[in-house]
Amino acid sequence: xxxxxxxxxxxxxxxxxxxxxxxxxxxxxxxxxxxxxxxxxxxxxxxxxxxxxxxxxxxxxxxxxxxxxxxxxxxxxxxxxxxxxxxxxxxxxxxxxxxxxxxxxxxxxxxxxxxxxxxxxxxxxxxxxxxxxxxxxxxxxxxxxxxxxxxxxxxxxxxxxxxxxxxxxxxxxxxxxxxxxxxxxxxxxxxxxxxxxxxxxx
Numbered sequence: 001x002x003x004x005x006x007x008x009x010x011x012x013x014x015x016x017x018x019x020x021x022x023x024x025x026x027x028x029x030x031x032x033x034x035x036x037x038x039x040x041x042x043x044x045x046x047x048x049x050x051x052x053x054x055x056x057x058x059x060x061x062x063x064x065x066x067x068x069x070x071x072x073x074x075x076x077x078x079x080x081x082x083x084x085x086x087x088x089x090x091x092x093x094x095x096x097x098x099x100x101x102x103x104x105x106x107x108x109x110x111x112x113x114x115x116x117x118x119x120x121x122x123x124x125x126x127x128x129x130x131x132x133x134x135x136x137x138x139x140x141x142x143x144x145x146x147x148x149x150x151x152x153x154x155x156x157x158x159x160x161x162x163x164x165x166x167x168x169x170x171x172x173x174x175x176x177x178x179x180x181x182x183x184x185x186x187x188x189x190x191x192x193x194x195x196x197x198x199x200x201x202x
Contacts, residue, residue, distance in 0.1 A: 001085050002066030006059050009047050009115060013055045016048040023048060023113075030101040031108040042101075046093035046115045058115045065123045072129045076187055088182055092121025096175035103170070117171035121179030124149060128183045128190055131197050146198060152176065 016023040028045035032038045049055035069088070073081035096117025104110040126133075131146035153176060184191050 001082050001089075002062060002070055005066070005089060006062060009049075010055065010059060012047045013049045017051075026113075028097055028100065028112040029108070030103075030105040030110060033101060034105045042094050042097050043090065045097070045113050046118055048113045049115070050113055054114055058119050062115070062119050062122060065119075065126045069122050069125050069129070072126070084186055088121055088125055088179060089118045091182060092118035092175045092178050095178040096120065096171040096173075099170045099174050112171065114171070117175030117178075120152075120172050120175030121182070124176040124179035125183040128180055128194050131194055132200060149176070 012026075016026060026041065026044035026048045028041050029038075033041050049058065066085075070081065070085050073085050075081075077084055093115065097112075100110075100112060127145040127149045131149070132144045134142045135145045135148050153173060184194075
């Protein structure tokens with residue numbers, strides 16, 4: 001499923017790069033969702049990106065972490081694993097957009113695009129399964145996933161409050177929260193497994 005999602009997202013994003021009308025129709029705009037009832041924007045914004053760097057960064061991270069989460073899901077849930085993975089991804093897009101909808105529904109100028117919420121959900125799902133597995137930033141800075149996860153949440157939370165750039169940090173933060181909670185909800189025993197792995201790290 002990870003490969004299919006990547007292919008679909010790349011195709012839609014590339015088309016949107018050259019077709020501005022499609023880009024504007026798909027981007028997240030809380031004002032148009034509220035007043036024009038364009039509810040599709042809750043989901044479609046997750047399949048288009050601002051530029052090539054934005055697209056490649058998200059798809060690169062999804063490629064590595066998505067395949068790992070799919071393996072975990074397949075092992076635990078067998079044939080239902082693929083369905084749960086899709087729900088994790090789509091749910092990440094939707095859930096991550098809700099805080100921005102609440103904050104910006106009166107701001108017609110506010111727009112957002114990208115799969116960051118969904119990708120964050122996938123990354124944090126993998127951290128729930130194995131929090132002490134090393135994650136390397138740029139192949140150099142390698143630390144247990146849980147340390148990166150905490151740093152990422154803190155950074156996203158405070159940057160989201162600043163609102164001084166064009167990155168939807170709220171989507172990163174809430175996508176990560178969704179991915180963690182959704183994974184534990186599927187199999188509550190993972191919470192104890194997560195805690196025991198953290199204890200091993202200590």
